[in-house]
Amino acid sequence: xxxxxxxxxxxxxxxxxxxxxxxxxxxxxxxxxxxxxxxxxxxxxxxxxxxxxxxxxxxxxxxxxxxxxxxxxxxxxxxxxxxxxxxxxxxxxxxxxxxxxxxxxxxxxxxxxxxxxxxxxxxxxxxxxxxxxxxxxxxxxxxxxxxxxxxxxxxxxxxxxxxxxxxxxxxxxxxxxxxxxxxxxxxxxxxxxxxxxxxxxxxxxxxxxxxxxxxxxxxxxxxxxxxxxxxxxxxxxxxxxxxxxxxxxxxxxxxxxxxxxxxxxxxxxxxxxxxxxxxxxxxxxxxxxxxxxxxxxxxxxxxxxxxxxxxxxxxxxxxxxxxxxxxxxx
Numbered sequence: 001x002x003x004x005x006x007x008x009x010x011x012x013x014x015x016x017x018x019x020x021x022x023x024x025x026x027x028x029x030x031x032x033x034x035x036x037x038x039x040x041x042x043x044x045x046x047x048x049x050x051x052x053x054x055x056x057x058x059x060x061x062x063x064x065x066x067x068x069x070x071x072x073x074x075x076x077x078x079x080x081x082x083x084x085x086x087x088x089x090x091x092x093x094x095x096x097x098x099x100x101x102x103x104x105x106x107x108x109x110x111x112x113x114x115x116x117x118x119x120x121x122x123x124x125x126x127x128x129x130x131x132x133x134x135x136x137x138x139x140x141x142x143x144x145x146x147x148x149x150x151x152x153x154x155x156x157x158x159x160x161x162x163x164x165x166x167x168x169x170x171x172x173x174x175x176x177x178x179x180x181x182x183x184x185x186x187x188x189x190x191x192x193x194x195x196x197x198x199x200x201x202x203x204x205x206x207x208x209x210x211x212x213x214x215x216x217x218x219x220x221x222x223x224x225x226x227x228x229x230x231x232x233x234x235x236x237x238x239x240x241x242x243x244x245x246x247x248x249x250x251x252x253x254x255x256x257x258x259x260x261x262x263x264x265x266x267x268x269x270x271x272x273x274x275x276x277x278x279x280x281x282x283x284x285x286x287x288x289x290x291x292x293x294x295x296x297x298x299x300x301x302x303x304x305x306x307x308x309x310x311x312x313x314x315x316x317x318x319x320x321x322x323x324x325x326x327x328x329x330x
Contacts, residue, residue, distance in 0.1 A: 072227045076218045079234060083243050084210035092211060094246035095203050097282065098133060099145050101251055105278045105290075106142035113290040114325055118279075124325055127279070127288065128165045128197075128252070133245050135200035136160065136254035139276070152201040157190050159183035159311040160254055163318030164277075165194060171319045173301060173312065180311035197252075198245035206242020209234065250288075251280040263298070270309035272296040275317060291321055 090097075118124050136158065137151030162183045168175045182189050208214055221227045255276040265271040272294065279289040295317050297309040304312060 069224055069227060072224070072231060073218055073221065076227070076230060076234060077215060080209055080215060080218075080239070083239050087210060087243070087246070091246045092207070094133075094248070094282075095207050098135075098200060098203070098251055099148050101278070101280050101282075102135070102142040102148055102253055103144070105253055105276065106139055106255060109276065109292055110290065112292055113287055115286070115288045118288055118325055124279075124289070124322060125165065125167065127250065130196065130250055131244065131248045132197045132250040132252050133200050133203060133248035134161055134197050134252045137256070139255045139257045142253075142255060148200075149204050152199065152204055155199060155201065156186070157183070157194050157197065157199070158314060160314035160318055161197065161252070162190065162193060163315040164252070164321065165197070167322040168315060168319050171316055173299075173304065176312050176315040176319070177304065177308065180308055180315050183315075184308070184311055198241050198248060200245065202238050202241040203245035203248075206237050206239050207246050209237055209239055210243065210246075249281065249283055251278075251282055253278045253280075263296070266297050266309040267306040268308070268310050270295075270297045270313055272298070277317075277321060289321075289325075291324070293317055293320060 118127060134155070134157065135148075135152050136155045137148075141147045141151035159180045163176075163179050166179070168179055182193070218227070218230055221230060253276075255278070257274040257276065259265075259271045259273040263272045274292060274294050277289065277291045277293070278287065280286070281288050295313040297305060297313050299316075300309055300312050
C-alpha cells in the first residue's frame, strides 16, 4: 500500500519499513510481498473450479464412452438376434451336415442314381427351384471341413448351375454360349436367375455369427476396440444369405475328378476329366441324383475354346444330365 510518508527517492528498504509500520505488521527484510487476501481467495476459487471442471470432463467422457459401448453392443446383438431367432436346431447343424455329405461324396463313387421323382420331364428344373445350397470344387478338396471351407470360398454361381436350373434348348455351341455368356457376366443377371440358391461359403462364414458363442463374445467385449472388430465382422459377413443357406432344402455338389493327364489343357484350365454331380434332399437325408460324366473340350470351336471352354463344357454337361434323366431305370 503506498503512503504519503514515502517517496520514490527513498531507499527501497526504508520505504518498505515505513509501509509495514503504517499497516501495523512486522517488517522482515528480504520477505516477498504478500498478495492481498481477496486476490488469494479468488485464486483459490479458480483452482478449485479448474480441478472440478477437469474431474467432470473425465467422468463425463467415460460415461459417454460407456454409453456408446453399450449402444454398439446392443446394436450388434439386435442385428444378429433378428436373423438367428428362427433358426432350428437342424439349421444350426447345417454346415456340419453339408460337410458330412460332401466328404461321403468324395469317397469311392457309389454309382449313378436318379430318384423316381426326378424322372419326369422338367422334374429336375422344378426340384432346383427349391431353396438350395451349392458348391463346386476339385474332388480332393472335399476330404475335410478345412478343405471344404477353402473350396467353398472360391466356388461361385457358374454356368453349370445356371444350365442345370434352366437347361439349354440344344447342345449346339451357339445355344450353350448364350447361357455361358450370362454366367460369365455374373452380377444381378445371374443372381436373378438363381435367387433361391446360396453358396455354401455363405453358410460357412455366416453361421458362426448366428450361434450363441458369437453373441457371448459381444456381451463380454470389454472395450470399444474389441466391439469395433466384431462390428466389422458383421458388416463384411452376408448374414441374411447365410441364414438362407443354412435353411436350404437341397444340397447340390459338383466334384471335379483329376484329369488322367491325357490330352491338352485349355488356357482357362479346362481339360478332359470326369465330374460327379450329387443332389441331396437334406430334410429326408436322401440322394435324389448322383451322376458321373466325362467332359472334354475338344468339341469346342477354336474361337471360343481359349476363353469359354470350361463354361461351355459345364453347360453341355448340364444339358446331358437333363437328357439322361428320363432314360434312367434305377
